[in-house]
Amino acid sequence: MTKVVVVEDHPMFAEGLIALLGDLDGIEVAGHAATGEEAIELVAATGPDVVLMDLQLPGISGVEATRAILRDDPGVAVLALTMLSDDATILEVVRAGARGYLLKEATPDEIARSVAAVAAGQVVFGPGAGARILAALASPSVGVRPFPELTDREAEVLGLIATGLTNHAIAGRLFLSEKTIRNHVSNIFAKLGVADRAAAVARARDAGL
Amino acid sequence: MRTPRSPWPVWAGAAFAGLLLLLVAGSLAVEPRLRELGVTGFVARFDAFRASGALAFGIPGVIVVVRRPEVRVGWIMLAVGAVQGVSLALGSYGLLGINGVDGGLPLDDQLMWISNWGWTPAYLAVPTLFLLLFPDGRLPSRRWRPAAVLTWAAIVLATLGWALLPMADVDVAGLYPPGYQGLVPPWNGLAMPAQTAGLVCGALAAAAALASLVYRYRRSSGEVRRQVQWVLAAGLVTLVLLIVAQVGNSGLPLLLAPLPLPVAVTVAVVFHRLWDIDLLLVRTLTLGALSLTLLAAYAGSVLLLGRLFPEMPLVAVAVVAALAQPAYGRIRARANRLVFGERDDPVAALRRLGDRLSGGGLPGELLGQVAESLGRTLRVRRVAVEEDGVVVAEWSTGPEGPVERFPLLHRGEQVGTLVVGEPLRVRDREVLAELAPHIAVAVRAHRLGADLERSHQRLLAAREEERNRLLHELHDGVGPTLAALAFQADRGRRLVDGQPEAERLLEALAARIRSTVVDVRAIVNDLRPPPLEDLGLAGALAELGRGFAGSLVVEVDAAADLPPMPATVELAAYRIAAEALTNAARHAAASHCQIRLRAARDLELRVDDDGIGIPDQVRRGVGLGSMRRRAVELGGSFDLATPGTGGTRVLVTLPLREAG
Numbered sequence: 001m002t003k004v005v006v007v008e009d010h011p012m013f014a015e016g017l018i019a020l021l022g023d024l025d026g027i028e029v030a031g032h033a034a035t036g037e038e039a040i041e042l043v044a045a046t047g048p049d050v051v052l053m054d055l056q057l058p059g060i061s062g063v064e065a066t067r068a069i070l071r072d073d074p075g076v077a078v079l080a081l082t083m084l085s086d087d088a089t090i091l092e093v094v095r096a097g098a099r100g101y102l103l104k105e106a107t108p109d110e111i112a113r114s115v116a117a118v119a120a121g122q123v124v125f126g127p128g129a130g131a132r133i134l135a136a137l138a139s140p141s142v143g144v145r146p147f148p149e150l151t152d153r154e155a156e157v158l159g160l161i162a163t164g165l166t167n168h169a170i171a172g173r174l175f176l177s178e179k180t181i182r183n184h185v186s187n188i189f190a191k192l193g194v195a196d197r198a199a200a201v202a203r204a205r206d207a208g209l
Numbered sequence: 210m211r212t213p214r215s216p217w218p219v220w221a222g223a224a225f226a227g228l229l230l231l232l233v234a235g236s237l238a239v240e241p242r243l244r245e246l247g248v249t250g251f252v253a254r255f256d257a258f259r260a261s262g263a264l265a266f267g268i269p270g271v272i273v274v275v276r277r278p279e280v281r282v283g284w285i286m287l288a289v290g291a292v293q294g295v296s297l298a299l300g301s302y303g304l305l306g307i308n309g310v311d312g313g314l315p316l317d318d319q320l321m322w323i324s325n326w327g328w329t330p331a332y333l334a335v336p337t338l339f340l341l342l343f344p345d346g347r348l349p350s351r352r353w354r355p356a357a358v359l360t361w362a363a364i365v366l367a368t369l370g371w372a373l374l375p376m377a378d379v380d381v382a383g384l385y386p387p388g389y390q391g392l393v394p395p396w397n398g399l400a401m402p403a404q405t406a407g408l409v410c411g412a413l414a415a416a417a418a419l420a421s422l423v424y425r426y427r428r429s430s431g432e433v434r435r436q437v438q439w440v441l442a443a444g445l446v447t448l449v450l451l452i453v454a455q456v457g458n459s460g461l462p463l464l465l466a467p468l469p470l471p472v473a474v475t476v477a478v479v480f481h482r483l484w485d486i487d488l489l490l491v492r493t494l495t496l497g498a499l500s501l502t503l504l505a506a507y508a509g510s511v512l513l514l515g516r517l518f519p520e521m522p523l524v525a526v527a528v529v530a531a532l533a534q535p536a537y538g539r540i541r542a543r544a545n546r547l548v549f550g551e552r553d554d555p556v557a558a559l560r561r562l563g564d565r566l567s568g569g570g571l572p573g574e575l576l577g578q579v580a581e582s583l584g585r586t587l588r589v590r591r592v593a594v595e596e597d598g599v600v601v602a603e604w605s606t607g608p609e610g611p612v613e614r615f616p617l618l619h620r621g622e623q624v625g626t627l628v629v630g631e632p633l634r635v636r637d638r639e640v641l642a643e644l645a646p647h648i649a650v651a652v653r654a655h656r657l658g659a660d661l662e663r664s665h666q667r668l669l670a671a672r673e674e675e676r677n678r679l680l681h682e683l684h685d686g687v688g689p690t691l692a693a694l695a696f697q698a699d700r701g702r703r704l705v706d707g708q709p710e711a712e713r714l715l716e717a718l719a720a721r722i723r724s725t726v727v728d729v730r731a732i733v734n735d736l737r738p739p740p741l742e743d744l745g746l747a748g749a750l751a752e753l754g755r756g757f758a759g760s761l762v763v764e765v766d767a768a769a770d771l772p773p774m775p776a777t778v779e780l781a782a783y784r785i786a787a788e789a790l791t792n793a794a795r796h797a798a799a800s801h802c803q804i805r806l807r808a809a810r811d812l813e814l815r816v817d818d819d820g821i822g823i824p825d826q827v828r829r830g831v832g833l834g835s836m837r838r839r840a841v842e843l844g845g846s847f848d849l850a851t852p853g854t855g856g857t858r859v860l861v862t863l864p865l866r867e868a869g
Contacts, residue, residue: 020699179773
């Protein structure tokens with residue numbers, strides 16, 4: 001029996017998903033959380049095998065919740081379930097430790113297969129996303145520095161972003177043009193696989209920058 | 210008034226200037242009498258030189274001293290003028306007495322003697338002391354002390370030399386009645402050696418003084434440099450005139466010699482803010498002096514005519530005078546315009562302003578042009594236009610001085626304030642009153658333009674906000690709801706087990722709903738605010754291109770030197786490019802796309818694809834219309850073409866200069 005926790009803030013979708021999972025053989029819905037904070041508590045309390053995680057949640061994001069859950073219990077399989085399909089979003093959640101990724105229009109069959117797969121320790125991605133993610137993950141990641149994939153300058157810029165400075169202010173601080181800073185920021189986002197500043201800051205903070 | 214209250218009140222200055230004029234006028238007045246007595250003429254006995262020196266140095270000198278008593282060079286000028294004026298008057302008085310008017314006048318010999326040497330220090334001070342101390346009244350440095358010593362030696366020796374000379378030995382013939390001896394000072398044998406020594410010292414001191422000016426010129430910069438440059442040039446001219454006069458022993462160069470330096474100082478004061486003297490006063494007096502000179506020349510020429518042709522009847526002289534009068538009037542008007550600009554010609558000022566107003570240009574530049582036109586027309590240092598106390602346009606040629614404010618009224622409502630950086634005369638106010646309504650219209654237009662620009666920006670911001678709201682509705686509401694409906698259809702299909710018709714229907718329904726979710730995602734992706742702030746336009750477009758991976762290879766070719774752009778332009782370029790990529794992928798079956806960004810005056814965006822072109826029904830569709838609208842909204846252009854090489858080319862230009 002696979003114990004599943006559903007984290008989803010949209011009540012109707014959550015209801016449909018829970019009903020679907022309930023109909024499937026071998027799956028037991030251990031609980032439902034509507035926010036990331038609730039999800040962390042619920043997972044700690046119920047100890048599920050799989051967490052179906054919506055990424056856009058009120059309060060902390062699904063990515064942050066994933067990271068927190070896996071920090072407490074690395075054995076949980078998190079399967080992201082989201083409306084968006086862009087590379088940055090996917091990479092972000094994979095870096096946070098999710099085992100897989102499904103779009104919300106996934107069919108019941110796909111969902112069943114994916115839950116079973118991640119519960120069995122496999123990794124699941126939607127069509128097309130797999131190759132891109134492998135390419136993005138191919139960059140070397142061994143080293144003592146928090147973000148070995150970043151150049152010294154990029155790491156410096158990321159540090160300044162994390163302190164809350166704007167591109168303009170960073171440009172002034174480093175005596176560089178704003179455009180150069182934008183280029184660095186663009187590279188940083190690509191290398192960290194994040195979609196926006198807030199996510200980059202979260203990554204930097206987590207890494208202790 | 211910025212200048213501190215001077216210990217020398219204006220009335221004292223005016224009295225001094227009046228006295229100086231009186232001395233010169235008195236000398237001129239007795240001239241006919243001296244002629245009758247057979248005395249050598251005014252010019253030939255160097256009195257004209259003294260008169261021009263007295264006025265040319267004395268009048269500017271008194272202005273400087275009244276406004277800025279701490280400026281030593283002003284005192285030198287004043288002293289030069291005073292000494293020349295007094296020695297001139299004493300000489301005229303002495304000559305009258307010596308040549309036997311009323312059988313001699315009291316102290317005529319003694320005063321004539323003083324006049325004979327009194328001019329010397331004033332004459333020598335100009336090419337030496339004055340140039341050496343200009344403009345701050347101090348030596349350029351301690352190393353110039355020897356030059357100062359030389360200067361004083363020259364002045365003392367030369368003055369002594371002239372003072373010791375027996376009166377009868379002066380170098381001008383025909384001053385005294387035959388046999389006149391006058392005073393014979395003691396030790397008069399020293400007169401010639403002292404004069405020669407004084408002359409040698411004077412020549413050396415003058416050379417040193419010029420060198421000091423060159424030194425100052427090379428060390429200074431900006432406004433000071435321009436001040437010195439005028440005086441340096443004038444110093445050279447003066448020296449050349451003095452040398453020519455000395456060598457050729459002729460009257461005219463000597464007569465002209467006192468003029469260049471005061472003119473140069475006046476130019477430095479009026480146009481380069483030397484000594485920071487109240488411009489209005491200087492200008493008024495300059496104009497006065499100019500007018501007086503002109504008047505004197507006019508009177509002189511009429512007088513001369515009468516002298517040259519004594520047999521000509523008075524009527525003819527009057528006719529010539531009448532003919533010369535318009536010329537005088539015109540020259541006076543020119544002088545007036547030179548000094549005061551077109552302040553006294555409202556029609557010309559209005560015409561020039563009108564040219565500016567109708568000359569076009571962007572609303573933002575118009576007021577600046579108006580301010581400049583006004584500043585040049587009125588010859589003032591600074592003109593600014595204020596709206597609600599905020600300077601919206603400014604023209605200035607120097608640091609800020611005292612200002613006058615002039616309300617700008619449009620339909621009885623004050624729309625702004627005109628700030629003029631100089632005290633105004635009553636007549637200036639009249640000219641400004643003529644011009645103000647027209648400037649007020651320009652200010653009003655400027656404000657309307659700014660309002661329009663603001664509301665346009667608000668409109669664009671509102672649209673972005675609306676897109677955001679829609680995005681969240683779709684992303685958080687419609688999308689998940691549809692996905693949930695698909696689950697319910699799936700459930701329904703399982704519940705109706707055994708009814709193939711219903712199963713097929715519900716299965717098709719679920720599939721249709723899921724494909725709608727895909728459509729919703731496409732709309733959501735299109736609605737998301739592009740990461741322009743973080744990545745810049747080129748970066749954001751590259752990111753956008755990556756989103757098409759799988760169906761379209763997108764290459765972004767952005768010029769390395771793209772300038773910072775207004776947010777509205779970046780957003781429009783991004784959205785247009787996004788639309789073009791969508792069309793290329795969805796309708797033109799393209800596999801490769803190039804986005805090219807170039808910026809000069811405008812941002813040029815070009816999107817080329819290798820597809821089959823855009824079908825007609827899409828051409829008329831919403832996509833192209835919204836692309837065109839975005840470009841036109843910002844004052845740009847949009848063009849869709851099918852080049853000979855095939856594919857589709859979208860060419861958009863967006864002005865980078867922000868209007869308003």
